[in-house]
Amino acid sequence: MTAWLADLAWVDGAVRERVGFQIDAGGRLAAVTPGTGAGQRIDGLVVPGLANLHSHAIQRALAGLAEGTGPDGADLRRWREVNGRLLAALTPDDLQAIAAQLYVECLLHGYVSAAEFHILHNAPDGRPYDDPAEMALRIVAAAEQSGIGLRLLPVLNRQGGFGGGPPGPQQRRLVMPLETYGRLCQDLADYAPVGVAPQSLAAVSPEELRAVLVMADLLGAATPVHLQVAARQSEVAECLAWKGCRPVQWLLANAPVDARWCLVQATHMDDAECRALAASGAVAGLCPTSEAQRGDGVFPFAPYQQAGGRWGIGCDGSLSASPVEELRWLEYVRRLEWRRRYGEPAPPAALPAARLLEQAAAGGAQALARPAGAIAPGRLADLVVLDPDHPALIGRRGEALLDAWVFAGSATPVRHVMVAGRWVVQHGAHVRGTEIAGAFARTMRRLADAL
Numbered sequence: 001m002t003a004w005l006a007d008l009a010w011v012d013g014a015v016r017e018r019v020g021f022q023i024d025a026g027g028r029l030a031a032v033t034p035g036t037g038a039g040q041r042i043d044g045l046v047v048p049g050l051a052n053l054h055s056h057a058i059q060r061a062l063a064g065l066a067e068g069t070g071p072d073g074a075d076l077r078r079w080r081e082v083n084g085r086l087l088a089a090l091t092p093d094d095l096q097a098i099a100a101q102l103y104v105e106c107l108l109h110g111y112v113s114a115a116e117f118h119i120l121h122n123a124p125d126g127r128p129y130d131d132p133a134e135m136a137l138r139i140v141a142a143a144e145q146s147g148i149g150l151r152l153l154p155v156l157n158r159q160g161g162f163g164g165g166p167p168g169p170q171q172r173r174l175v176m177p178l179e180t181y182g183r184l185c186q187d188l189a190d191y192a193p194v195g196v197a198p199q200s201l202a203a204v205s206p207e208e209l210r211a212v213l214v215m216a217d218l219l220g221a222a223t224p225v226h227l228q229v230a231a232r233q234s235e236v237a238e239c240l241a242w243k244g245c246r247p248v249q250w251l252l253a254n255a256p257v258d259a260r261w262c263l264v265q266a267t268h269m270d271d272a273e274c275r276a277l278a279a280s281g282a283v284a285g286l287c288p289t290s291e292a293q294r295g296d297g298v299f300p301f302a303p304y305q306q307a308g309g310r311w312g313i314g315c316d317g318s319l320s321a322s323p324v325e326e327l328r329w330l331e332y333v334r335r336l337e338w339r340r341r342y343g344e345p346a347p348p349a350a351l352p353a354a355r356l357l358e359q360a361a362a363g364g365a366q367a368l369a370r371p372a373g374a375i376a377p378g379r380l381a382d383l384v385v386l387d388p389d390h391p392a393l394i395g396r397r398g399e400a401l402l403d404a405w406v407f408a409g410s411a412t413p414v415r416h417v418m419v420a421g422r423w424v425v426q427h428g429a430h431v432r433g434t435e436i437a438g439a440f441a442r443t444m445r446r447l448a449d450a451l
Contacts, residue, residue, distance in 0.1 A: 001030060002421070003039025008388070008401075009046040011375050013354070015398045019046065023381045027420030032375055042385055044415045045393075045401055047357070048374050049112025049382040050323040051149075051364025054226070054264050054285045054314025056117050057099035057139065061086055061444065063318050065451055067293075082451060084170050088124050089450035092138050094443045095120065099142035101440035104430045105321035106148060109412050112382040112419050113149030115226060115262070115314070115368050117197055119157065119174050121184075126172030132184050140192045145436060147424030149382065151368040152188055153197040153226050156181050156212055162202050162242035174199075178208055182215045193369070195224030201239060201247055209255060216260075224260055224369050226285070227251075231265040231296055248273040257282050262367040264314070265290075267297045274300055278309035283367040287316035288329035301334050312363030324406050327356045331406075353406035354399050385416040387428075 002023045009019035011034055020037015022030040066079035103114060120135050122128055129135070136154055143150035157174040160167045167175050176184070188194050196216045198204040204212070216223040230236055230247040239247040248269050251257060257280045264285035269277065277284065286299055294317075304311070313326040320326065331352060358374075365373030372382040386393060386401065392409030393401055405413060417425035424431055 001025070003037070004042050005037050005039045006042040006046040006385075007044060009034070009375060010048070010354075010357075010402065013358070015045065015401060019375075021046075021381070023421045027381055027422065028371070029375065029377050029379050029381050032377055042416070044385040044387050046375065047110075047384050047386060047402070048361045048372065049384045049417065049419070050110055050357070050361055051312060051368050051370060051372070052106055052111040052114040052314050052323070053262060053283070053312040053364045053367040054117055054287055054316050055102070055106075055114040056119075056316050056318065057102050057142070058086065058090065058095060058120060059316065060098050060102040060318040061090075061094075061447060061451070080170065085450050086447070087120070087170060087173050089447055090120070090124070092129075092134055094447065095135055096138040096142045096145075097436075097439040097443040099139055100145045100436045102315075102318055102321060103142060103146035103148040104433055104436050106315065107146060107417050107419075107425050108414060108428075108430060108433075109322040109324065110384045110414050110417070111148070111315075111321070111323055112384065112417060113151065113364075113368055113370055113372065114143070115151040115153055115195070115224070116143075117153050117155055117226065117264075119155040119199065121154075121176050122173045124173065126175075128176070128180070132176065132180055133187055136184065136188055137191065140188075143192070145432060146430070147419050147422060147432075149368075149370060149372075149380075149419050150192050151195055151224060151370065152192045153195045153224070154181065154184055154188065155197045155199045156208065157199045157203045158208055159203060159205065162238045164205065178211055181212075185215055185219060189219060194219060195226060195369070197226045200228045200235075201251065202235065206254065213255065222260055222369050224262060224367060226262045226264060226367070228264045229266050230263075230268040231291075233268055233297065236268045246270065246273060248277060252276050252280060259283075259366065260369065262312075265296065265299075265316070267291060267299050269300055269304075271300075271303050274304045274309065275307045278304060278307035281310070283363045284309060284311040285314055285367060286311055286326070286330060287314045288326050288333065289320045290316035292329060292333070293317060293319055298333055298337065299330075301330065302338075310363045310366060311359065312365075312367050313360050322412065323360065324412075327353075327360060327406050331356060353402040356406065357402060381418055381421040383416075383418040384414055385418075387413045387415040390415075
């Protein structure tokens with residue numbers, strides 16, 4: 001048991017002074033005592049760390065390379081070309097270096113855990129590695145290097161569109177037999193917490209989706225199920241042509257969607273789908289910076305929240321490793337839609353940053369099935385310490401510190417980060433940041449010609 005005493009901490013909906021923490025050997029908070037306690041000092045404002053519920057690590061290598069359009073004006077085609085060159089060149093060592101760098105950047109900005117939507121399974125020519133878990137274990141190694149909390153989500157990709165069809169050339173590194181996928185998930189559970197991830201309704205058949213859910217049950221009743229759905233208007237149109245209904249509508253009618261599910265980028269939902277998804281208890285996985293970059297559309301946040309929907313945030317395309325930037329985009333786009341300063345009616349005491357942070361922390365913890373998301377006994381000690389003397393925060397008090405973190409400045413005021421009771425960022429620097437950055441630099445220089 002270790003004892004800590006924080007100058008300030010966000011506990012039970014308020015910033016409180018002199019908060020004591022007792023952390024057990026398993027990295028969980030055994031006691032939280034506002035106003036009293038003894039132990040080593042934590043110099044700053046302690047807040048719950050956030051979960052990155054849709055990490056796509058290989059995209060870190062593409063950030064900034066697929067802007068603009070191709071010769072025919074097709075921006076998606078431009079992205080596919082660059083992505084194809086990356087997939088043709090990426091080695092297991094490259095993946096580990098890229099993922100570790102992304103995770104360090106996430107930790108430095110206030111993410112403490114990541115659900116890795118791991119799509120890359122095969123060698124560049126499409127043949128399986130001798131060990132089908134080769135690439136997935138590189139994600140595990142990257143998480144161990146960085147110290148981030150991991151929920152590994154091997155992705156099943158089986159077909160080239162709604163209703164079947166062969167996978168396209170760019171899918172050759174992604175596809176694997178259903179039986180191999182089941183064994184992979186079981187084997188990986190020995191190395192990291194796992195979940196299942198049928199990539200989308202276009203990538204698996206209804207029969208394969210049902211088989212994946214059986215696999216999830218074999219892994220454990222609380223095993224997370226993540227799936228991308230309704231991210232683009234074209235996806236909605238294709239689903240309507242396939243089954244005569246919208247993607248989220250079809251999924252809720254044909255799968256046992258409940259609190260262990262995370263529907264990622266469910267941007268294109270009507271009001272009925274918003275209410276039904278909220279009632280299911282599932283989490284909506286929002287990635288505002290990536291959705292904006294692709295021009296996918298705007299998630300119907302107001303009706304979804306009004307229905308009591310749960311949600312969290314993720315970095316997806318790794319354009320940003322900052323949870324604050326995702327929250328800022330989410331809130332500001334909503335204000336633009338409403339043409340008012342705040343995106344929804346709220347009592348004067350309910351500050352926007354506090355509300356956003358609490359809901360994102362709770363939804364992210366649920367999506368990862370990670371006992372975290374709040375500073376309370378029994379939860380993991382996933383803690384972020386903000387520097388109240390940072391230019392973005394200086395002079396602020398109480399909940400205004402949270403408003404300043406989310407809505408002011410671009411430099412990160414994160415001073416320290418603890419994951420499951422272990423410090424991985426101290427005084428604004430990652431404990432292995434130099435080593436990890438060096439490996440990433442070597443990888444990106446080697447990939448430069450391919451990209």
